[in-house]
Amino acid sequence: MKDRTLKILRIFITSDYPVTLEKLEEEFRTSARTIRNELREINQFLSTKAFPEIKNLRKRGYQLTLTAEQKKSLFEQIDLADEEQFLDRDSRIFDLILSFSLEKKATYLYQKEEEYQISKSSLDEDMRRVRNTLAEYGIEVLSVPKQGIVLQGAERSIRTMIYDIINHSVGIVSPQGEQESSINLTILNQYIPQRLLEKLDQLYVQSMASMEDAIYRNQLLMFTAVWLSRYLREDLIASSAWEAVDTPQSDIRDFVTAICEAFKITPPEVEIKYIVFMLNTFNSRDMNNSIEWVQAQLLSIQLMQFVEAKTKIPFSRKEETLQEGLYKHIVGLINRVKSDIQIVNPLKENVKKNYGSIYSAIRRFTPSIEQVTGKQLSEDEIAFLTIHFSTSVSAINQDLHYVYKAVVICNHGVATGKLLSENLKELFDIDVLAVLSSRELELIEKLDVDLVFSTVSIQYTQKPVLELEPIIKEESKKRITSFLNENQKLKRLINNNDSTQLFYALIDIIEKSEGAVTGSIYKEMETLFDQNHLTINKKEIQPMLEDVLQDSHILLNEQVGTWEESIRRVSAPLVEEQVIDPNYVTAMIDSVKEYGPYIVIGKYIALAHARPEDGVNRLGISVATIKDPIEFGNEDNDPVKIIFCLAAIDSYSHLNIMKSLIELINDEVKVDRLSRETDIERFKEILFS
Template identity: 40%
Template sequence: MNARQTEIINLLLLSYVPIHLRQFEMQFGVSGRTIRNDIAEINEILEENHFPRIHSDRRKGFSLSLDREEKSKLQEFIGLKLDEEYLTREERVLDLLVEIAFSTSPVYLYAKEEEYGVSKSTIDEDMRVLRSLLRDYSVKIVSQPKLGVLLSGQESSIRIMLYSLISNHLSKAENKMKQSKVLFKHFAQKVKQLNQLFEEVFESRVDKLYQLNYILFTLIWILRVRKGEHIEIRELPIGELEEDGLSKQFVERVAMNFKLKEREIEKDYIFRMLQSFNLQKLSSTVNWLQLQILVVDLIRFIEQRTSIPFSHKENTLQQALFNHFIALASRVNNHIQLTNPLKEKIIENYTEIFEAMTVFKSRIEEVLESEIIDDELAFLCIHFSTILSQLNKESSYYYKTVVVCHYGIATSQLLAQTLIEFFNVEIVAILNSSEVGVIEKLDADIVFSTIELEDVTKPVLVVNSVLDENTKQQIRQFLELNQPRRRLVSNRQDYTEMLREVLTIFEKNQSVDGEVYTDLETIFKKYRLDINPREVQPMIQDILMDQNIQITSEEMDWKDSIRFAAKPLLDEEAITEHYIDEMIRTVEKYGPYIVLAPHMALAHARPEDGAKKLGLSLSIFKCPVSFGESKEQQVSVMFCLSAIDSFSHLNIMKSLVNLIRATNKIEELSKARDIQSAKTILLQD
């Protein structure tokens, strides 16, 4: 079975209505006889393997009627039997981009047609999609007879575009190169080499996500330099270059390993860009704490201003924003801020979120101690818009929808996918203008069409095939007007809320520790229930045991107070001695940053400094401990936190942030003289 035959099956599997012969002719740029021969061969293979045949109707076209199990088996069968691995449109577009950007040989589209096994019209549509993606980055595609297809634009913009689009594709593959056919084919071996060099240079533990992005940007630099594309001096990031021995050593090792003879300006460029990841300062305990508090405040503020329930996905959003803020803090520290080619589109599409972000901007600038440009704010908005899209998809209501488009099947599918992305719709059928009569027979609530329709009794909205913000607003009004037609979702697959309810039942009857959480999660996985572990985390009352609450009248200095507060965690082997030493060392280095509110401190170090499991202790000092000269730095209440990663303790952090705001609670805690009183004050609403 060749690639065209495989795509024919895929199109039939995706379509709810028969597909006319002429649509296949237009899609693949071949004759009707060729299509009929293909379908005859497909039917032989289907029969041999006990699948239903493709049905042919001279008037309606070709159809493939399968139940869910048959469809799943056929898709699996296709995957195993391909002579050449089939690429989806999204994968072809990515492959084209990678080839055009990095190939040292000319790239010709007619050769890609043959490689993919698709028609000229299919490649033309792929290129239209690619040009649309690049337009946002002020990058164009040009074609020259002897040089093939090339990227045109500022080299710095091209590299940022490549980093943005490739990292976005990686995120869809859950940041695993092997889950992306295209990236694995082009980059796997080189990424393996870079990982080895990276780990030889940066011996200390670094978050794998940061390592991947650091290496990705390095790889883009290597491949563009090899292609002979270079940065101009006017494109260098603004700011003085700081001395960074490890990054310098890494780049030199990379240049030697990949046999690069880069110009001084390229060295300057890659040093500046890699410093924006600033791996050494990423481990700063100050950033780690301050930025987590900033993230909690930001989510709450944006939710209050927009009335969008971002807290429903708070833990997912917290982790994404926290990762982003660390990189942003590092860039700002190195006097680098990135221009955002999507800024205007983000402001236009997510005006309310962006306006709320600009109001919160001063708080971000206060923490980062630098002015933040709107381009960077727009990057932050993307995280909220992603969650907004998820919330929309998970809404309790949806509409069954028909799409009618006279531009062809590719444009119809693009319109359908855009509707699915932004609105709560399920596409029942994608029709062309000659198939309008089918609409009345379909189980559909509303119709979106690119042309005026007659004799259709269902509500119809005429839209452009490419949705702009004005059209989206019209669609929102159209859906609101037709609310009585919407349907209740009854078969959601995410059982996270169900797990929370189970945990609530347990918590009413007994203490729930980490082992119980793990056992419950295992049970849910056994029965194939979809659980997001980042959204099911212990609360402060689950982790703060009675034996971890201490009240003392002893006078001590700040170092001894940290050792005292950490002792319960050390005794239960939640932390090591090194963790305690690191807590003290960072206060010596950065000052009393652990004093988060008047008279309250949170002692902690990085997870890699000796945290063995999640733990929390509370110490109350009858004789306040001095962390500085000011009155507020006389600490009576100290928590000690052991966190093993960046997300499992976020519910605890949220509780502590609430405590910081309620200064009266800190005062009440400082006066508690027994464990039960302390727990009552801490846990009361």
């Protein structure tokens, strides 16, 4: 076939819609008769190769209907399968969006039509889909004379859109180039070169004292590359469009400073504030303010209770470690989702398949999280939460007697590595001493281990290595069993000295005989175990509300005029006894002024609090009932009849107290009885019942 015939065939292969004779006449500047002859020649070729022929659809035009496999085979046979020349519709749309948003020179549609070698009608359909896609982000696509195609919308939305489109089209991109090659990855490299990601990764390593999990880190670097590319195009955030808090010195700020120096740029302060804030949303450990702190605390406890109730799995057996992991994750999640950033989870489908009941339970709880974020959670984020629970499932079921010592190598993140670690412990006699990344292989020699399990291919010969998927499937169990049998000589017998369960058993005996376990008894028990060299997990030994709330910290029927006065009044006993410093009171009031009445956590109940570092000396709580209920400005839960003041010293020691308050939130009758009580003893009896 001659060149024109091949070009006409290409148009029909790439078009999902009928092509009219008039369009072909116009495009190839020839007569209808000539085009019909070309079509007959093409159909003869298709017939000899056993492909469907081009059909004449009355009043609609001509169309060639092929499956994806047929298209691929046909391109191979006519020697037009060069990936750099031919793009399917999804890849063309991806290229168009990146071209409009990241290309440094103007983009014109006629150039793209020639580049893709498709008809104008096909490109028109591509553009219709581009416009529909970008409209979901609040972005318009405009054609401007001498400027080509331009995007109109908030710069912050455009940057988020680019990042989101890359994640959905390519997935997580590794700065080390570890992902499989694809057409869309090739397209991405034209606009965000691999060498740019490598440079940003080097600056990140040099700037950060501690580094994020690989899943978070790689996506943080991609978002940074998007920001830098837009800035270098001089697409900037308007000064009035972004009001972020000041950006004090931090690892992230150092990273941004290093980028500015390396690329010799001096962004305005509004850009610095923007990118530092956005990169902090990828930090699962960061707790920016007290509003996120209390929301994450409440949500993590409520989520754990909800999932336990729905799945009947006793997650409370691993309550401390699970709640702390959830709490830190949810803090980052709230930040990300509010900023339109949701992390891609490469293990999502495996998680849904292997831990479906937990995933389903978390999904049913997500409306409670979405009330806080104001936006819908993606399946990827739900899968991340599921990983925390599934890790605890393995820990709950595992036999604590191990005879192999091993290390896990995983680049998918700490939570995923821990999941594999706990599965190995549960299913086999394996004690996993550490979870490392492939960059930390030199640390293996410093650990007393005999075996290495890795989720990535590694070059390591000093000890036996078995490569596995992060989630152990049935076929993997046989490989692990065979691997262990091959290395039976490495078996060890070790003793487990964790006596936490013994501690709880003794507490149960005391409660049955004496009726109550006070804080002093807890302390005496801890001392006794220490003296006898018995190890307990002291993070799991948490005081109850009745252990912490003292009579002198209960104020009844208080007369106050404003919500500020109610906070000062309820916190007064804690200040007087130096449980908190005066500046803690100021921090609580300032936080409400800045973020609104978020401390009104339930009907008629407020929980005043600030961050531990704002002036907490030891764990404490106080409560006041208000004679004339106070309006905080919370339409759903005002007026406040009872206000608590919580002084927490860390993220776990007050968990039982928080659980008691959550129970109170769900019991309006109890709240009403407490608000009308005038006797401290009866108040305690109602509260602790």
